[in-house]
Amino acid sequence: MLKGKKIILGVSGGIAAYKACELVSRLKKLNAEVHVIMTASAAKFVTPLTFQSLSLNQVVVDMFEAPNYWEIEHISLAKLADVIVVAPATANIIGKLANGIADDMLSTTIMATRAKVIIAPAMNTNMYENPVLQRNIRLLSELGYTIVPPDEGRLACGDVGKGRMPDPSVIEKSIIDLLNFRQDMKGRTVLVTAGPTREAIDPVRFISNNSTGKMGYAIAGQAALRGAKVYLVSGPTILDAPAGVEKYNVISAEEMYNKVMELFPMCDIVIKAAAVADYAPMTSYSQKVKKLDSELELKLKRNPDILYELGKIKGNRILVGFAMETENLVENAAEKVKKKNLDFIAANDLNEEGAGFAVDTNAVKLIDREGNVESIPLKTKHEVADIILDRIMNIKRT
């Protein structure tokens, strides 16, 4: 299944390093070409000779050993890789990758690669739950790294909790998924909108909402991973553009409308995850509004409903919307599918824990034109993004 695929396995220094041996032998059985890079501390847990015997390739530990390849070694491995897998990934290597530190063979190779990277964290529960580590994992995930979360159970140190490296078969599956099944969107052009819009009251104040853009960015990133050409039109967020995505920054609903209309003719799939402000101040003052002793009345005007306008001119394109509701989720969302001429809508119940704004997870209901409802239980936003893209790819066009 992995014939001709070149996999670099990075092993960092945790007790789970012994499980990486099984991963190598599994990958070899699938005919992959495996090259192992070990950190110096990994070599204290398992000898390089073990990995060399299993992979049938030289194992690299020290950056300054005489190279076996004609190019500079970390660059040649970085270029060679179809995928790089770090398993087990310690807090240390995760911290380095998330912060751009490249001081050994493994971190420099990952820094120099354009290949997809899979990280399988494995460590003591307290280390795993440390907010600094969690932030680093989140950052890597937002940058397009695939994270295989650890299992729960009894750890080598005797503690019970999250942090055990998953079974090698689980990591193997994520490698196969990433290598074999993610190019299904090649040839498709996707327009994604994300984040909030800001409607200026004066030069320092605005009306906006709580959208962070995470869901839209996850969709854009996954679509790019799956081979699509992706335009991301984003309102103000603190997120970095996912790898391989062409990003346009906008501020107001009107700016978003203009950019979307400009890109729309080039696209065959449009996913509107942005939380567009429905109203903007009637007048946007050019000078800061001074406070008065009396009440201040702010008059608002309607913004264009971008999705509604796209629905009118959609032609053969696939159009997907999002809906945030606090009551009558299915009825309200189904109404929006009809009104805006959508193929389907992903509806969020804001009352549900773990769903909606700011969090890294989401639970949505997908409602199509026929009123069919598919409930997607709580998953990471990247997983939800993939399911939405799967449903889009299943829509048959005549």
Ligand code: CTP
């Ligand atoms: N949308 C849009 N332009 C707007 C408002 C919404 O393109 N001015 C899009 C959103 O990006 C989303 C969908 O329409 O994909 C539904 O957004 P939502 O705010 O839930 O619905 P509204 O149509 O604004 O209805 P309401 O706020 O009354 O629930």
